[in-house]
Amino acid sequence: MPATAYNTDQWLAAAKYRRTIYGLKDTSPVPDSRIEEIIKEVLSFAPSSYNTQPGRITLVLGQKHKDLWDDIITVAEPILKGFGVWDKMGPTFQAFRNAYGSVLFWVRGESVKESQETHKAAAHMFEQFSEHASGMAQIYVWTALELEGFGANLQHLASIPPVEAAIKKFAGVPDDYSLKANMNFGEPAQPHPEVPAKLPTSETLKIIK
Numbered sequence: 001m002p003a004t005a006y007n008t009d010q011w012l013a014a015a016k017y018r019r020t021i022y023g024l025k026d027t028s029p030v031p032d033s034r035i036e037e038i039i040k041e042v043l044s045f046a047p048s049s050y051n052t053q054p055g056r057i058t059l060v061l062g063q064k065h066k067d068l069w070d071d072i073i074t075v076a077e078p079i080l081k082g083f084g085v086w087d088k089m090g091p092t093f094q095a096f097r098n099a100y101g102s103v104l105f106w107v108r109g110e111s112v113k114e115s116q117e118t119h120k121a122a123a124h125m126f127e128q129f130s131e132h133a134s135g136m137a138q139i140y141v142w143t144a145l146e147l148e149g150f151g152a153n154l155q156h157l158a159s160i161p162p163v164e165a166a167i168k169k170f171a172g173v174p175d176d177y178s179l180k181a182n183m184n185f186g187e188p189a190q191p192h193p194e195v196p197a198k199l200p201t202s203e204t205l206k207i208i209k
């Protein structure tokens with residue numbers, strides 16, 4: 001018997017339930033305090049290399065989420081128009097704006113530097129480790145929010161450096177923070193999607209025994 005009351009199949013089913021959901025409403029099925037509790041809980045246990053904890057989170061809710069997206073759109077629109085993709089991206093960005101909130105996942109650069117000093121033999125790995133750790137926190141938050149009745153999707157706005165700068169300014173984070181992902185969430189405005197098709201395990205898994 002495992003030492004915990006938690007069942008492996010339930011854990012896997014919960015993880016499998018998480019999906020990318022683009023159709024979101026600006027409503028929440030729970031009080032804001034519950035969302036805050038979920039984020040704090042994830043921060044209390046999510047792993048990081050050598051437990052160095054380079055991750056930081058900003059939670060943006062309600063009208064502030066729309067204000068954030070207004071700033072993003074103001075900066076992104078002329079840039080994406082220049083690439084000829086605004087006709088396609090504009091409605092997508094408006095749909096993100098129409099969500100209830102967003103979770104901004106940062107890595108604190110000073111923490112990475114400190115880890116590189118403390119663990120010199122592995123110094124070249126800490127940038128990558130910080131991204132792994134952020135991804136782990138992201139998947140916990142994403143799954144928990146969807147189990148709570150939200151839909152959510154994951155975006156990477158650091159791909160447009162002036163947009164990342166605008167988000168940093170909005171959030172008031174220090175210069176050494178870098179944005180790893182932002183997760184939009186709200187009550188779903190669409191049916192819960194199925195798991196998309198995956199490669200056969202004959203291609204993705206090798207068992208050696």
Ligand SMILES: Cc1cc2nc3c(=O)[nH]c(=O)nc-3n(C[C@H](O)[C@H](O)[C@H](O)COP(=O)(O)O)c2cc1C
Pocket residue numbers: 018019020021153154155156193195196
């Ligand atoms: C590392 C990573 C980066 C992703 N980046 C984006 C993104 O920038 N924009 C987006 O719409 N979806 C993004 N996604 C969502 C994927 O497109 C999605 O997870 C995939 O199509 C499978 O669908 P599912 O999330 O429902 O399982 C990302 C997912 C992962 C794991």
